[in-house]
Amino acid sequence: MRMLLIGAPGAGKGTQAELIATRFGITHISSGDLLRTHVNEGTAIGRQAKEYLARGDLVPDAVVMDMLRKPTVAATASGGYVLDGFPRTVDQAKAAYETARGLGVAVEVAVYLEVRPAELTRRLLARGRGQDDTPDVIEHRLEVFEAKTRPMLDYYQEREELITVNGARPVNEVAWSITVQLQQLARRSQRAGA
Ligand code: AMP
Numbered sequence: 001m002r003m004l005l006i007g008a009p010g011a012g013k014g015t016q017a018e019l020i021a022t023r024f025g026i027t028h029i030s031s032g033d034l035l036r037t038h039v040n041e042g043t044a045i046g047r048q049a050k051e052y053l054a055r056g057d058l059v060p061d062a063v064v065m066d067m068l069r070k071p072t073v074a075a076t077a078s079g080g081y082v083l084d085g086f087p088r089t090v091d092q093a094k095a096a097y098e099t100a101r102g103l104g105v106a107v108e109v110a111v112y113l114e115v116r117p118a119e120l121t122r123r124l125l126a127r128g129r130g131q132d133d134t135p136d137v138i139e140h141r142l143e144v145f146e147a148k149t150r151p152m153l154d155y156y157q158e159r160e161e162l163i164t165v166n167g168a169r170p171v172n173e174v175a176w177s178i179t180v181q182l183q184q185l186a187r188r189s190q191r192a193g194a
Pocket of ligand 1: 009031032033035052053054056057058059060064084085086087088092132141
């Protein structure tokens with residue numbers, strides 16, 4: 001299975017992606033985690049990405065796409081992936097589609113974790129992960145989500161299966177409703193293919 005988790009910062013993408021990966025035996029690929037590792041290790045990608053992360057801005061598409069190519073192809077060969085944090089713009093979604101289609105690794109389903117802004121801010125402040133979890137940067141990251149990532153929901157609504165889940169509930173309930181909706185989707189597509 002190849003799927004995407006879409007959600008604003010603080011929506012719980014990382015947590016849910018881990019649970020989904022374990023449940024379905026697929027690989028969790030987080031663009032944010034990979035970028036933070038590159039920054040911490042001072043790699044070439046890390047040096048290019050560092051300032052963008054610190055400001056809460058999006059890292060240039062070419063850097064992110066290069067970084068993700070190998071892991072997504074490898075994950076596809078070993079059962080599939082749940083991508084968390086990528087794509088983040090309509091342009092990235094289109095570019096990913098073009099690249100992935102040729103390689104046979106295109107996304108099959110997108111899951112949107114919906115959480116209202118006040119709750120997102122509360123969670124991010126509580127998490128205080130590092131330099132991108134300060135109040136100013138948090139506000140900016142939420143603005144970037146609204147301006148650049150939200151339009152991507154329409155893109156997936158129109159061309160792929162988009163599942164929307166209320167992400168404001170306890171972790172296990174969110175995980176449960178993602179699983180239920182994925183099963184419903186699988187049944188629908190089986191029927192459609194039968
Ligand atoms: P996240 O952990 O997904 O919230 O990502 C943390 C930071 O990494 C973001 O604020 C961006 O600076 C960068 N980032 C993660 N994924 C992407 C992406 N798909 N495109 C551009 N920048 C990204």
